[in-house]
Amino acid sequence: MNASEDWNQLELTPEDNSNLNLKDGINETLSIRTHPTLAEYYSNMNAFLTLAIFVGTLLTILNISIYSTTVSRMRRHLNKPLRTPSIGMVSLYPIISLAALVTILIPYSWFMCHTVMHVMFMVGGPIFRILLFRYVGSEQNYAKENAGEAVQINTPPCCCCCLCLPMIVPTKAKLCISRYMVWQMPFWQGSIMLVMNILYYRDRQLYHQVMLFFIPFIVASIVMGVWSLQVTVRMITKLRGDYQLRKKMFCLQLVVMLCKLQYLILYDQLDSIQMGGEYPINHTVYKQTVINILILVEMVLVSMMAQSAYRVPIQVQIDEIQKDHQVTRI
Known part of the structure; x- marks a missing residue:
C-alpha cells in the first residue's frame, strides 16, 4: 500500500464532513450557553464582571437601606393589624435584589x-389582598360599609373580554370566589415552578421539551389573580380613596412585569447581540449579568415608589389624636 492509497482511506466523505460541521456547531452552541462552574467562573473573572459585582452589591445595599427606612416608619405609624402585611409587601423588593445579586455571583443558580x-x-x-x-x-x-353598592369588574387585564359582564354586588360568596382566585397563585404556580426546577437541574433536555406546556397554565393563573386584585382595589378605593391603593397595586404588578415579562423578553432579544467570549466567560454569563444589573436598578426605583405609596395611612397618629380628644372631653 502506497502513500496515495493511505491518503484516500483517510480522506473524509461529504457526509463525514457535514457530521463534523454539525458537531462543531453543537459544541460551539453549548460553549456559548453552558454555565461555568463556580471555580471556572472566579478563575477567569474579568473587569466587566468585577465591576458588575461591585455595582450590584452597592445597589443591593441601597435597596436594603430604603427598605429599613420604610419598615422603621411603618413600625412607628401603623398598628399591628396593618403593620405586618405592609412590611411583608415592602419586603418583596430587597429579596428580589438579593436573588439578582446571587445570580451574578453564581451564574449556574440563575433559574x-x-x-x-x-x-x-x-x-x-x-x-x-389581606392588607386591602x-x-x-x-x-x-x-x-356593611359598602351597603350593597355594585362594582364594575371590567378591569385590566380582563377589561376587553369583560365588557359584556354586568356590575356585581359584593356578597360573601363572591368575595370567597375572589379570595380563591388570588390564593390559587402560590399553590398552583408554586407546584409548577417546583417541577420546572427539578427538571432543569436534573434533566435539561426534558425541561426544554415540556417547558412550553407549562406556560399557558402560569399565564392563566397570573391573569386570574391580577384580575381579582384589580377588582378588589377598585372596591376598597371607594371607601379608602386616600390610601393610594392603585399605586400600591402598581408596585406589586411591577414585580411580575420586570422580573418575569422583561426577563423573558431580554433573555431572547440579547441573543442578537454578541457579548462575551469563549467558555467559561461566555455570552450567557454576560447576558444574565446585564439583565440582573438592570433588575437591581429597577428594584431600587420600585422600592422608592413603594416607600412613597405606603406613607399612608398614618394610623397610630390618628388613633393618638382621637384618644387625646376623648381624654379632653372627659
Whole structure:
C-alpha cells in the first residue's frame, strides 16, 4: 500500500464532513450557553464582571437601606393589624435584589433565583389582598360599609373580554370566589415552578421539551389573580380613596412585569447581540449579568415608589389624636 492509497482511506466523505460541521456547531452552541462552574467562573473573572459585582452589591445595599427606612416608619405609624402585611409587601423588593445579586455571583443558580423572583409575586398577591381588607377591618365590615353598592369588574387585564359582564354586588360568596382566585397563585404556580426546577437541574433536555406546556397554565393563573386584585382595589378605593391603593397595586404588578415579562423578553432579544467570549466567560454569563444589573436598578426605583405609596395611612397618629380628644372631653 502506497502513500496515495493511505491518503484516500483517510480522506473524509461529504457526509463525514457535514457530521463534523454539525458537531462543531453543537459544541460551539453549548460553549456559548453552558454555565461555568463556580471555580471556572472566579478563575477567569474579568473587569466587566468585577465591576458588575461591585455595582450590584452597592445597589443591593441601597435597596436594603430604603427598605429599613420604610419598615422603621411603618413600625412607628401603623398598628399591628396593618403593620405586618405592609412590611411583608415592602419586603418583596430587597429579596428580589438579593436573588439578582446571587445570580451574578453564581451564574449556574440563575433559574433558581429567577424562581425566587417569581415566587415574590405569588406570595405578594395574597398578602396584598389581606392588607386591602385590613384597611376596612374585614370582608364582613366591607359588606356593611359598602351597603350593597355594585362594582364594575371590567378591569385590566380582563377589561376587553369583560365588557359584556354586568356590575356585581359584593356578597360573601363572591368575595370567597375572589379570595380563591388570588390564593390559587402560590399553590398552583408554586407546584409548577417546583417541577420546572427539578427538571432543569436534573434533566435539561426534558425541561426544554415540556417547558412550553407549562406556560399557558402560569399565564392563566397570573391573569386570574391580577384580575381579582384589580377588582378588589377598585372596591376598597371607594371607601379608602386616600390610601393610594392603585399605586400600591402598581408596585406589586411591577414585580411580575420586570422580573418575569422583561426577563423573558431580554433573555431572547440579547441573543442578537454578541457579548462575551469563549467558555467559561461566555455570552450567557454576560447576558444574565446585564439583565440582573438592570433588575437591581429597577428594584431600587420600585422600592422608592413603594416607600412613597405606603406613607399612608398614618394610623397610630390618628388613633393618638382621637384618644387625646376623648381624654379632653372627659
